[in-house]
Amino acid sequence: MHPPSLLQATMSNPTNPAAAKSVSANANATIGKSHSGYIGRFAPSPTGPLHFGSVLAAVASYMDAKANNGLWLLRMEDLDPPREPAGAADQILQQLTQLGLHWDGEVLYQSQRLKNYAEALKELQDRQLCYRCDCSRSQIRNMGSVYDGRCRQRLTPASHEFAVRVKTDAKAIEFLDLIQGAHQHAIYTETGDFVIRRKDKLFAYQLAVVVDDEYQGITHVIRGFDLLDSTPRQIYLQQLLDYSTVVYGHIPIVINALGDKISKQTFAPAADIQNSSRLLHQCLNFLGQAAPGALLNAEPQSLLAWGIEHWDIHAVPKLATIRQDAPK
Ligand SMILES: [Zn+2]
Numbered sequence: 403m404h405p406p407s408l409l410q411a412t413m414s415n416p417t418n419p420a421a422a423k424s425v426s427a428n429a430n431a432t433i434g435k436s437h438s439g440y441i442g443r444f445a446p447s448p449t450g451p452l453h454f455g456s457v458l459a460a461v462a463s464y465m466d467a468k469a470n471n472g473l474w475l476l477r478m479e480d481l482d483p484p485r486e487p488a489g490a491a492d493q494i495l496q497q498l499t500q501l502g503l504h505w506d507g508e509v510l511y512q513s514q515r516l517k518n519y520a521e522a523l524k525e526l527q528d529r530q531l532c533y534r535c536d537c538s539r540s541q542i543r544n545m546g547s548v549y550d551g552r553c554r555q556r557l558t559p560a561s562h563e564f565a566v567r568v569k570t571d572a573k574a575i576e577f578l579d580l581i582q583g584a585h586q587h588a589i590y591t592e593t594g595d596f597v598i599r600r601k602d603k604l605f606a607y608q609l610a611v612v613v614d615d616e617y618q619g620i621t622h623v624i625r626g627f628d629l630l631d632s633t634p635r636q637i638y639l640q641q642l643l644d645y646s647t648v649v650y651g652h653i654p655i656v657i658n659a660l661g662d663k664i665s666k667q668t669f670a671p672a673a674d675i676q677n678s679s680r681l682l683h684q685c686l687n688f689l690g691q692a693a694p695g696a697l698l699n700a701e702p703q704s705l706l707a708w709g710i711e712h713w714d715i716h717a718v719p720k721l722a723t724i725r726q727d728a729p730k
Contacts, residue, residue, distance in 0.1 A: 433473060433507040440472025442622045444498075444505070445611070447479040448490035451672035452497050454681075454726060455626065455656040455664045461685040461709070462653045462718070463624040464503050466580075468706075469713035475618050476505035480513045481610055500675045501682060502702035510618060512610055519605040522613045522643060523598060526568060531642060532598060534564040549594030566599040568639070575634040580651030581718050582627070587634035596635055608635050616645040624651045627722045628663060651715060653689065654724040664726060678702045682709070688724060690717035 444460045446452065452460065467474040476498070478491050495509065526532045535553040542549065554569065570589040578584050589596070598609040615623065615636075630652045640647050656664050664670035674681055679698065682705040686693040691712060697705050 435473065435506060437473050438471040440467060440470040440621055441475060441619050442467035442470075442472055442624060443475040443477055443615075443618060443620050444503075445477040445479050445614075445625075446494050447482070448486050448494055450487065450490055451493050453664055453670040454673050454684075455670070457497075457501070457673045457681060458656060458685050458688055459624070459626050459653060460498065460501075460503055461682065462651075462689055464706075465689070465691075465709050465713045466622065466624045466651065466715055468710045470622075472622070473506040474503075475507055475510070475620070477510040477614055477618065478512065479607070479610070480511055481604055481607070483513075497673065497675050500702075501678050502706050510614060512614065515610070515614065515617075516605070518613055518617065519610050522609060523566065523605070526598070526642065527566075532566050532568045533595075535567045535595075535597070536561045536564040536601075545594075548592065549596065551595050554595065563601050565597045565601045567595040568598050568642070570595050570638065575637050577633065577637060577647075577650060579630070579633075580622075580624070580649065580715055582630065582652050582720055585630070585633070587631075589634055589638055593635065598639075608632060608639060612636050612639040612643065612645065615648055616640070616643070620648055621646070622649045622651070624653065626655045627652045628655050651718075654719055654721040656688070656726050657723045658726055661723075663723075679705055682706065690714075690719055692717075 442463050444463050446456055446460075464474050466472075476495075478494075480486055480491060491511075498505070523532075533554055535549075537549075537553060549567070553567070570593070572588065572590045574586050574588045576584070576586045587593075596608065597606045599605055611632075614620075630650075633650050633652075637647055639645075658664050658670070679700055679702055682702055683693050683698050686705070686709050691709060691714065693705065693708060697708055700708075
């Protein structure tokens, strides 16, 4: 444990990146657990209770962290208040607790981190790595899936409502996904300059997540396949901001019989936490871990212990999607 005076001294100077790093190191030290250096996380958006797909992501990231003798941190991605019903964040904490998925340290709330996102944005602005964009929705729609960069060189000032985009370059981002294998993406030609602060002044997910992964010292991110196409943008921002590069693994997302991702938008029911052993058993099987049937009636703790002991990330299906009603 560090003496409190050291923590206060570093926290009083949050604009200094070196100090910010030592705050992160201190935050980890205060968790007080010895670990391998692996730090994973689960980062739900509190738009409602966890459904099966999000529990699956929680279990996968928890298993990989614990099987590697690592820490498993929790972050609430509560940056979009209109989409967040009151009490949803607490409900998620309760669901995780009931499943026996205990996180290490304190929960980090993105809503309390706006200053830190503003600092990262300012750094990019000071280095002239971003610009204002006031293109309308229909203009952007007409460009197709790649932003054409037209506001980079604009001669008239942007209107008072503008997004901030980061300049991208032609260099391809390459990474080795722990589950899905090698990936390569040329952001400039395949995505274009992307938004890091939205027109409504909310910080974009891509910026916030990268700032927080660095702050929490995250080394490994295991999450759903739907976020695979965000990964090159996140690695690109990590490089621009001189942060550590995270290792990623993307599990298949769960879809319903119609082929839609099960989510709040497709009216997926909350995960059946009352039957937590059955739910954990189902998750392990979806993740290719072949949990013995005899464990169906075991306590959640026994299932988690079995899962950690037998965890094999190579057995996770190398698929984009998996049907919830797939036969097991
Ligand atoms: Zn524009």
